[in-house]
Amino acid sequence: MDLRQGIGPRRPGKTADEFQQDLLSNLFYRRGTTVESASARDAYETLSLTVRDRLAERRSRTAAAHFATNPRWVYYLSAEYLLGAQLEQNLLYSGTGDLAAEAVKTLGFSLEDLEDLDIEPGLGNGGLGRLAACLVDSMATRDIPAVGYGIRYDFGIFHQIITEEGQTERPDDWAFHGNPWEFPAPDDRQTVGFYGHTEPIPGEQTRKRWVPGEIVLGEPSHMLVPGYGTETVNIVRLWRARGSEASFDLSRFSAGQYAEAVQEAVRAENISKVLYPDDSTELGRELRLKQQYFLVSCSLRDIIRRFRLRNEGWAEFADKTVIQLNDTHPTIAIAELMRLLVDEYEVEWEEAWSITRRTFAYTCHTLLPEALETWPVHMFERLLPRHLEIIYLINMLFLKEVEARFPGDHDRVRRMSIIGEEPERRVRMAHLAVVGTEAVNGVAELHSKLLRETVLNDFAELWPAKFQNVTNGVSPRRFVKIANPRLSDLITEGLGGDGWLGDLERLAGLEALAGDASFLERWRAIKRANKVDLAAGDPDSLTDVMIKRFHEYKRQQLKLLHVIAMYHRIRADPSADWVPRTVLFAGKAAPAYHAAKEIIRLIAKIAARIAADPVVSPHLKVVFPENYNVTLAERIIPAADLSEQISLAGKEASGTGNMKLALNGAITIGTLDGANIEIRARVGAENFFLFGMDAYQAANAHQQGYSPWAYYEGDGELRAALDTLRAGTFGEAGQRVAGSLLGRDEYLTLADFRSYVESQDEVDQAWRDPQRWARMSVLNTAHSGFFSSDRTVSDYAARIWRVAPVPVPKED
Numbered sequence: 001m002d003l004r005q006g007i008g009p010r011r012p013g014k015t016a017d018e019f020q021q022d023l024l025s026n027l028f029y030r031r032g033t034t035v036e037s038a039s040a041r042d043a044y045e046t047l048s049l050t051v052r053d054r055l056a057e058r059r060s061r062t063a064a065a066h067f068a069t070n071p072r073w074v075y076y077l078s079a080e081y082l083l084g085a086q087l088e089q090n091l092l093y094s095g096t097g098d099l100a101a102e103a104v105k106t107l108g109f110s111l112e113d114l115e116d117l118d119i120e121p122g123l124g125n126g127g128l129g130r131l132a133a134c135l136v137d138s139m140a141t142r143d144i145p146a147v148g149y150g151i152r153y154d155f156g157i158f159h160q161i162i163t164e165e166g167q168t169e170r171p172d173d174w175a176f177h178g179n180p181w182e183f184p185a186p187d188d189r190q191t192v193g194f195y196g197h198t199e200p201i202p203g204e205q206t207r208k209r210w211v212p213g214e215i216v217l218g219e220p221s222h223m224l225v226p227g228y229g230t231e232t233v234n235i236v237r238l239w240r241a242r243g244s245e246a247s248f249d250l251s252r253f254s255a256g257q258y259a260e261a262v263q264e265a266v267r268a269e270n271i272s273k274v275l276y277p278d279d280s281t282e283l284g285r286e287l288r289l290k291q292q293y294f295l296v297s298c299s300l301r302d303i304i305r306r307f308r309l310r311n312e313g314w315a316e317f318a319d320k321t322v323i324q325l326n327d328t329h330p331t332i333a334i335a336e337l338m339r340l341l342v343d344e345y346e347v348e349w350e351e352a353w354s355i356t357r358r359t360f361a362y363t364c365h366t367l368l369p370e371a372l373e374t375w376p377v378h379m380f381e382r383l384l385p386r387h388l389e390i391i392y393l394i395n396m397l398f399l400k401e402v403e404a405r406f407p408g409d410h411d412r413v414r415r416m417s418i419i420g421e422e423p424e425r426r427v428r429m430a431h432l433a434v435v436g437t438e439a440v441n442g443v444a445e446l447h448s449k450l451l452r453e454t455v456l457n458d459f460a461e462l463w464p465a466k467f468q469n470v471t472n473g474v475s476p477r478r479f480v481k482i483a484n485p486r487l488s489d490l491i492t493e494g495l496g497g498d499g500w501l502g503d504l505e506r507l508a509g510l511e512a513l514a515g516d517a518s519f520l521e522r523w524r525a526i527k528r529a530n531k532v533d534l535a536a537g538d539p540d541s542l543t544d545v546m547i548k549r550f551h552e553y554k555r556q557q558l559k560l561l562h563v564i565a566m567y568h569r570i571r572a573d574p575s576a577d578w579v580p581r582t583v584l585f586a587g588k589a590a591p592a593y594h595a596a597k598e599i600i601r602l603i604a605k606i607a608a609r610i611a612a613d614p615v616v617s618p619h620l621k622v623v624f625p626e627n628y629n630v631t632l633a634e635r636i637i638p639a640a641d642l643s644e645q646i647s648l649a650g651k652e653a654s655g656t657g658n659m660k661l662a663l664n665g666a667i668t669i670g671t672l673d674g675a676n677i678e679i680r681a682r683v684g685a686e687n688f689f690l691f692g693m694d695a696y697q698a699a700n701a702h703q704q705g706y707s708p709w710a711y712y713e714g715d716g717e718l719r720a721a722l723d724t725l726r727a728g729t730f731g732e733a734g735q736r737v738a739g740s741l742l743g744r745d746e747y748l749t750l751a752d753f754r755s756y757v758e759s760q761d762e763v764d765q766a767w768r769d770p771q772r773w774a775r776m777s778v779l780n781t782a783h784s785g786f787f788s789s790d791r792t793v794s795d796y797a798a799r800i801w802r803v804a805p806v807p808v809p810k811e812d
């Protein structure tokens with residue numbers, strides 16, 4: 001069957017004239033307006049549709065190629081996607097940037113005007129959600145047949161406002177004006193059950209009937225995910241919850257009970273109402289578990305529907321399907337697939353278990369124990385009674401296996417159980433994720449090693465071969481080409497072509513130019529121009545950036561102690577030759593994470609105080625642009641000189657901002673944590689400012705009687721900084737932060753202070769030699785090619801997914 005029948009002569013054209021005609025046609029017939037009355041929004045929507053049409057044509061060829069091949073598919077299950085703004089990326093990937101820039105002029109607008117209207121869907125919190133977006137980009141770029149599944153939250157990550165009082169949150173109604181990039185697919189709607197009870201089926205041992213107490217509809221829509229330099233266009237399919245027809249109570253409505261009449265529908269729709277704004281910690285709310293099951297149930301049924309379109313029986317399911325679990329959030333999928341196979345499709349337990357285990361793979365993104373999800377058994381029992389029964393059975397069979405391997409080792413059995421007993425009975429999702437999958441990976445070398453040695457040590461002893469590392473990566477298209485067009489042009493010129501955008505290791509060719517004075521001069525001029533664009537501070541100052549979520553383990557407070565130390569030094573000797581710095585913080589704190597919000601408040605106070613100080617302000621400025629998101633990151637990263645990656649070693653699983661910054665020629669000051677280690681190994685120790693203890697020293701410190709007071713007593717500069725905070729110079733926020741640091745100092749901030757400040761002094765030294773700095777900067781870019789998400793995807797494809805690319809033929 002030719003799936004493209006009917007597209008025929010109406011295919012979008014390639015010439016400027018055709019693009020122009022299509023734009024006008026979309027303006028008239030799809031937007032329903034005219035050139036004379038078109039608003040900027042009309043122009044934006046129309047342009048987006050015109051670009052989308054070109055991708056949709058490629059999508060139809062992709063679907064045809066996939067249909068003809070019946071390949072092994074990758075399904076990426078993720079509760080979060082931080083896709084970023086779509087217009088520029090889709091112009092780049094469809095090669096229509098120049099056509100579009102010309103065509104929109106006839107509507108009276110510039111492309112830049114319209115890009116400002118392109119709101120990013122903030123369907124994620126931070127690194128984990130952005131990683132999902134980079135991976136789907138790279139899967140398409142590497143021609144891997146894939147679908148990303150997620151939730152279409154009505155409200156994404158909150159909009160952050162910064163005042164002198166710190167952070168306040170506003171709802172993010174991202175699709176208020178509609179989303180031109182999205183295709184609704186109501187025919188693929190799914191039905192999801194919650195609550196209720198289970199019933200035995202006469203004559204059946206393992207099969208049960210689940211009678212849910214609540215039914216919710218999942219309505220999908222999808223966004224197109226084009227590959228770069230290839231014809232493939234994959235999709236991200238997002239589910240939105242709706243009440244069923246029965247959820248509207250007409251008789252109550254007629255009786256004037258309007259709120260009661262819709263309460264069931266409202267309850268249903270609440271499931272996809274809002275993204276949970278916590279990162280790395282869990283609030284443990286029932287609604288969140290409901291979201292997770294909603295995502296999983298809709299997606300698995302969709303995956304099965306797609307499988308059954310092309311195949312018969314279950315024998316091939318695990319050969320044709322790999323489902324990657326992005327952290328534990330979608331882990332309930334393991335129990336759900338078992339339930340679907342055993343209860344609904346009547347597959348025998350053993351066969352179902354073999355299929356399930358071969359189908360799933362799990363990526364862990366944390367080392368923080370509090371971030372490993374667990375759910376109270378009583379909540380599970382109420383919400384998902386059948387799944388709990390299935391988990392009990394999985395657990396019983398699994399623990400038998402453990403007992404057989406380690407006879408008499410009861411403590412091990414207790415540690416490994418999927419059900420934790422203390423202090424209350426809870427389902428340990430990470431354990432379920434390890435037991436029910438074929439492969440488990442961490443996201444950087446150190447992280448994967450520490451997972452094996454600590455958090456998942458018992459499992460790694462049982463199944464050593466299951467554990468792998470796949471170091472994260474980032475999309476060079478979004479984070480270099482789109483974010484930093486000046487640098488991209490220079491790189492392309494330097495390397496004699498733009499092949500590096502699809503093969504990032506080619507950046508190594510820049511090494512040959514790192515000794516070329518005129519190249520270095522141009523490199524510096526670009527950094528300066530990017531700083532002028534960002535307009536955060538003096539473009540000739542050292543732009544020192546710390547951009548990431550606020551979390552105590554990331555240690556924004558360490559950076560602040562350094563800022564206060566600089567402040568004291570300058571005040572003590574105002575006429576010395578200080579290296580001028582602009583210290584830029586950006587990032588959000590979870591609304592309920594008070595300690596993190598206190599740090600934001602403190603930054604605001606310090607920034608205001610320094611700005612008002614005529615002695616210090618010529619040398620030091622602290623800025624906090626609000627509402628950090630992908631769009632803002634794309635402006636800050638190209639302007640950064642120094643990249644702060646200062647988490648306590650052993651806490652940051654990988655980091656990906658560190659990669660984006662290094663790629664854009666920022667030099668890292670960092671600990672031996674996450675992917676910093678791999679960055680340093682590649683860019684060279686001499687082009688990286690290292691400080692602080694390593695993960696093993698950090699892990700032992702508290703046991704060995706760590707005392708923050710000893711550091712306070714022993715270091716005059718540190719003491720002065722803390723005393724300033726304690727004295728209330730920077731308000732109550734400062735006092736509280738100091739209190740926490742001198743209390744337990746969980747993340748060993750004081751212990752690493754001296755080493756950090758010494759390293760910062762080296763930063764100043766290096767900055768005083770502009771040639772040297774520029775050379776270090778070029779070498780950072782040159783040796784960051786490994787950190788392309790294309791490489792990450794190739795690693796997953798080869799070692800975990802075992803999928804082959806399916807190239808899509810070009811248009812004939």
Ligand code: GLS
Pocket residue numbers: 126127128129131279280365366371443472652653654655656674
């Ligand atoms: C995270 C980690 O904290 C980051 O270190 C990591 O880079 C990212 C992607 O693997 O995943 N885990 C998490 O819960 N949020 C993250 O950003």
